Amino acid sequence: MTANDNGGLRERKKAATREALSAAALRLALEHGPQNVRVDDIAEAAGVSPRTYNxxxxxxxxxxxxxxxxxxxxxxxxxxxxxxxxEPLAEAVIEAVVSQYDEPGLPAGELLKLVASTAGLRTEFVGTVAAIEQPIANAIATRTGDEGLAPKVLAAAVSAAARVAVENWIRPAEDDEEQAGGSLLVVPSGSLPDLLRKALASVAPALEAADPAAP
Amino acid sequence: MTANDNGGLRERKKAATREALSAAALRLALEHGPQNVRVDDIAEAAGVSPRTYNxxxxxxxxxxxxxxxxxxxxxxxxxxxxxxxxEPLAEAVIEAVVSQYDEPGLPAGELLKLVASTAGLRTEFVGTVAAIEQPIANAIATRTGDEGLAPKVLAAAVSAAARVAVENWIRPAEDDEEQAGGSLLVVPSGSLPDLLRKALASVAPALEAADPAAP
DNA sequence: CCACAAACTTGCGTGCACGCATAGATTCGC
DNA sequence: GCGAATCTATGCGTGCACGCAAGTTTGTGG
Known part of the structure; x- marks a missing residue:
């Protein structure tokens, strides 16, 4: 094989298209407000057909x-x-999760306002947290050698805890919503890493109980 | 007020319509296969407009x-x-959850096959489990007197565990899918109550750690 | 019993997601 | 290099979800 998963032209093109679509989508959303951006606009701005967008x-x-x-x-x-x-399982998991949701690239300022104040974007953003579940389940299964439900359940619990943290982090000021209005108070609940640690601390005992290193 | 939330004509009609739609949907799905049922068909069978269905x-x-x-x-x-x-918090939660997913009315036979072998229905069914989260969060908050994140996180963890249990209960035989084919092996993983107990046992330590009754 | 308010139904229009089939690009094997 | 296998882009068609603005039914107060 000349290239399959990295340097290949095909892969690079795909990554470029994805990036172009994503960037165009974000730019248009910031320019015109997320409600005023059609899928067709994004596709056109990225130079692909609407069908390709999907x-x-x-x-x-x-x-x-x-x-x-x-x-x-x-x-x-x-x-x-x-x-x-x-390292104890609970600590490893907590640090791994928190490390990925630390400063760099987290939505802030305009970005955060955009995501936090739009129901659809908020839901979607919160939903991305669920992607941590599978990797964590695999890692826990490897660590504990358990092949049953436990790793899946623990990973699901961790993922759910992280989701709650993110939900509470990004919760808007309840009343105002949508409409590019003025000053909406978002993210009053502290830093995301802090929220994550608080949330994950509640499920930590379950991880500890499953940790073969510290029975 | 003559009637507001129960005996009123309006409420009864709504309940009847909902029931009619649901029953019609199920009947049509069983008759023609879930993929061959249009929303319009369901609406018509229930005697309402398609718009009302939604x-x-x-x-x-x-x-x-x-x-x-x-x-x-x-x-x-x-x-x-x-x-x-x-009763200890963990035990109360586990029993409450298991009690609702015990025998009566659980999909079985044709019903189970229908739901288990159709991706969309499976997803939807698994998704219904998430509805336990809010009630559990409220109940835990009341029990523990905690007003912070913990009750939400614990409830989310419980809900996630239950979801994993249901997912594994209803998992189809991997290969065959859709198409009203012949004999697909579903639900090989044991009874749902058993799966739920196993799954919830993994998160129980987290509940115990938050139980004020047993510090 | 009647008029007004509140809630529900419906049709219409729009945007969206996706299966399918075809044409075009990239990669593989030799 | 070259042809075949594989993957990707696109257009088309269908079904679906939902906002909106009447029109209709049900509930409330006098």
Missing amino acids: NYFSSREAAIVAAVAAERALRVGAALRERPAD | NYFSSREAAIVAAVAAERALRVGAALRERPAD
Whole structure:
């Protein structure tokens, strides 16, 4: 094989198209407001057909959020595998998750306002957190050697806890919504890493109970 | 007020319409296969306009699954509140959840095959489990007096665990899918109550750690 | 009993997601 | 290099979800 998963022209083109779509989506959303951006506009701005848009993203919101979520979730698996093997499971998981939702690239300012104040984008953004579940389940299964339900359940619990943290982080000021209005108070609840640690602390006992290293 | 939330004509009609839609949806799905049922067909069979269908159910699958899910999830809140106050939190939650997913009305036979072998219905059915989250969060908040994140996180973890249990219960035989084919092996993983207990046991330590009754 | 308010139904229009078939690009094997 | 296998882009058609603005039914107060 000349190239299959990385340097190949095909792969690079796909990545470029995805990137172009995502960037165009975000730019248009910021320019005209997320409600005023049609899928066709995004496709056109990226130079592909509308049909192709849906080959890359399965919803109008997905492309916008992808520009902001930056596959953060997918990297949790790698982060977890790289933690020292003698670290307690709970600590490893918590640090791996928090590390991916630390400062760099997190929506802030205009971006955050955009996502937080639009129902569809908020839902989509919160939904991206679920992507951490599979990688974590695999990592826990490897660590514990358990082949049953437990790793899946624990990963689901961790993912759910992270989701709650993100929900509470990005919760808008309840009343105002949509409409590019004026000053909406968002993210009053503290930093995301702090929220994540608080949330994950509640499920930590379950991880500890499943940790073969510290019975 | 003559009637507002129960005996009123309006409420009864709404309930009847909802029931009619749900029943029609299920019947048509069983008769012609879920893929061959249009929203318009369901609406017509129930004697309402297609537009009205979407006033009651937000997706084509929702009506079918509603006929099977029977608001099981919503009753978890009531079940939990009715558990003795001196029972440990973990036990109360587990029993409340399991009690609602016990025998009566669970999809079985043709029904189960229908739901399990259709991707859309499976997703929708699994999704109904999430409805237990809010009630459980409220109940835990009441029990523990905690007003912060913990109850939400724990409820999310419980809900996630239950979801994993249901996913594994209803998992089809991997290969065959859709198409009213012949004998597909579904639900090989044991009874749902057993799966739920196994799954919830993994998150129980987190509940115990938050239980004020047993510090 | 009647008029007004509140809630529900319906038709219409729009945007969206996606299966399918075809044409075009890239990669593979030799 | 070259042809075949594989993957991607696109157009078309269908079904679906939902906002909106009447029109209709049900509930409330006098």
